[in-house]
Amino acid sequence: MKTALPFREIDPVGNKVSITFGGIDLMLPLGENLAGALLVAGVMPFRNTPVSGAPRGPFCMMGACYDCLVQIDGMNVQACMLQVSEGMEITMPVVGGTADA
Amino acid sequence: MRKVDLIVIGAGPAGMSAARRAAQQGLDVLILDEQPAAGGQIYRNVGQANAKRSEILGKDFIHGQTLTKGLDHANIRHLKGAVVWQIEEGTRVSYTQNGIGAIVEGQRILLATGALERPMPVPGWTLPGVMTAGAAQILLKQSGIACQNAVLVGSGPLLYLIATQMVRAGVPPLAIVETQTKADLAKSMRHLVGALRGWSYLLKGLHMLWELRRAGIVRHVAATDVAIEGDQRAQAVVFITGKTAHRIECDTVLMHHGVVPNTQAARSIDIPHQWDAAQSCFVPDCDAAGRTAVSTVFIAGDGAGIGGAKAAALMGEIAALEIAHDLERLTKTDRDAATQDLHKLLATERSARPFIDAAYPPYAGAIAPADETIICRCEEVTAGDIRRFAGLGCLGPNQTKAFGRPGMGPCQGRYCGLSVSQILSATNDMSLDDTGYYRIRPPLKPVTLGELASMDVSASEG
Structure with missing residues (x-):
């Protein structure tokens, strides 16, 4: 029986701040890696691909694969290359929209 | 500037x-x-x-x-x-x-x-919950985040290192599914004497294996037919050892077969x-x-x-x-004096590498993936597509872009380039050097117009 989320902080630190992902309120540790913090919060997938709509989440965690793309302030950005800041409003990238990166 | x-x-x-x-x-x-x-x-x-x-x-x-x-x-x-x-x-x-x-x-x-990480295309490797083993290490190093209910898949000492770190973190992996074979180990033996100069690496490897055995971590070796099952996310790893089919349910799959x-x-x-x-x-x-x-x-x-x-x-x-x-x-003399010892140390550092490379080769099933396996994660181009392009006369990776866009997504070929070259090389029976690689052009990473517009090429401070 599974009792835990797939990802767990082993040494929780830091102040939590409120952000939203797809309109849902989340409390994430300030300054932490955004992709990691979203994984711990149980967010998955991060996006659906523009080609087939397949779900995707973080894969490389080092800014190379672009599978953790999310949309912030209208721009597609790599969640693994960002840090959590207060009030971030995050959505999944628009599929079939104008943004393609 | x-x-x-x-x-x-x-x-x-x-x-x-x-x-x-x-x-x-x-x-x-x-x-x-x-x-x-x-x-x-x-x-x-x-x-x-x-x-x-x-x-x-x-x-x-x-x-x-x-x-x-x-x-x-x-x-x-x-x-x-x-x-x-x-x-x-x-x-x-x-x-x-x-x-x-x-x-x-x-x-x-x-x-x-x-x-x-060397791309490891197997069926299901694009599902959420499948990550590189390196990604799991980055989560641990950067954020103190551990993967629970995880299976490690592939080959190489990095898998043992991550597994021992997961054990120490209190979240041991469910299993390590290893693709290297006894034949690989036999081949590596001719490099063993040379590797003894890098004995500290061999000792570390043995110590990690001992630590994993003591922690009761299950290791499956010589695994073939590796695939990841799941609908919206990874749910299980399946593979075959000998004549036995295995299925391990898990939340996370961590893949690695070299960098x-x-x-x-x-x-x-x-x-x-x-x-x-x-x-x-x-x-x-x-x-x-x-x-x-x-x-x-x-x-x-x-x-x-x-x-x-x-x-x-x-x-x-x-x-x-x-x-x-x-x-x-x-001066040239000072340079030579300083680099002489560094070159000696470098030779010692590298001495275990031929042994490690031979003992833990890339997983054959990911070098010649089944036709339905996705190769280009960004544009969702399969191994079968690449082979079909080859059949239509496509000789090099650049040409495949015109046929089906592999390597043209946001990652710009970082996680498909090697696979595309290797599949074309095998299908066309051409050497890797003759097959070549994608032509990489700037920008190396996406740049916005705003970022370009903000550039001040005459500024003294960057």
Whole structure:
């Protein structure tokens, strides 16, 4: 029986701040890696691909694969290359929209 | 435009040690690195590691602090979160930091861009919950995040290292599914005597295996037909050993079958590359000091061929001394005196590598994937598509782009390039060198118009 989320902080630190992902309120540790913090919060997938709509989440965690793309302030950005800041409003990238990166 | 003696791209072991050595020789050094802290991937966030993380990650990781501390030098400026997207004339580097574009000129450039995980295309590898083993390590190093209910899949000592770290973190992996065979081990034996010079690595390997056995970690070896099952996310790993079919339910699958040089920056300036059969990857042409065909550009570390963190640091120092000599801050005699010992240490560091490469080769099923397996994750192009393009007369990776867009998504071929070259090579029965690789063009990473518009090419501060 599974009792835990797939990802767990082993040494929780830091102040939590409120952000939203797809309109849902989340409390994430300030300054932490955004992709990691979203994984711990149980967010998955991060996006659906523009080609087939397949779900995707973080894969490389080092800014190379672009599978953790999310949309912030209208721009597609790599969640693994960002840090959590207060009030971030995050959505999944628009599929079939104008943004393609 | 800001001008410096040396621009170092990447703040991993090679970049950090090169910057320190160059600064000590009086060079004005600028480091551009994408991450918010120095360390690269191997020493990610090492400067911020607390006691608990240090205990889990081990002494070899904490050793990286000597390198990060070395950056505290008056001649070194380290720009964090700086994403390089173009190199021109072997001297000019364009980058973005905090949403602002900038350009800087260096008399010399050192590419210390490290390695990427070798792509491991198997059915289901694009599902959420499937990550590289390196990604799991980054989560642990950077954020103290552990993967629960995880299975490690592939081959190589990194799998053992991550597994031991997971054991120490209190979240042991459910199993390690290893693809190397007894025949691989037999082949590696001819390198064993040479590897004894690198005995400390062999000893570490044995110790990790002992630690995993003691922790009761299940290891499956010589696994074939590896696939990941799941609908909206990974739910199980399936594979075959001997005549037995296995299925392990899990939340996370961590894949690894070696790392390969990250050649994007070097290729973008047309530095020639050769296929390295022993390491099964392309490596850039450079001399013993790391100098490339573009005489002002050097490469050090795993980006010049996989050797590991210690070798990378030594290569960084050697390149820095050569550059200091180029710029007349060091005589030839002094350079030679300083590099002689470094070359000896480097040879010792590399001595275990042929044994490791032979004992843990890439997983055959991911080098020749089944037709339905996705190769290009971004554009969702399958192995069957690539073979079909070959059948239509497509000889090289660049041509495949016109046929079906592989390598044209946001990752720009980083996680499909090797696979596309290898599938074309096998299908067309052409050598890897004749098949070649994608032509990499700037921008190396996406740049917005706003970032371009913000560039002030005449500014003295970058």
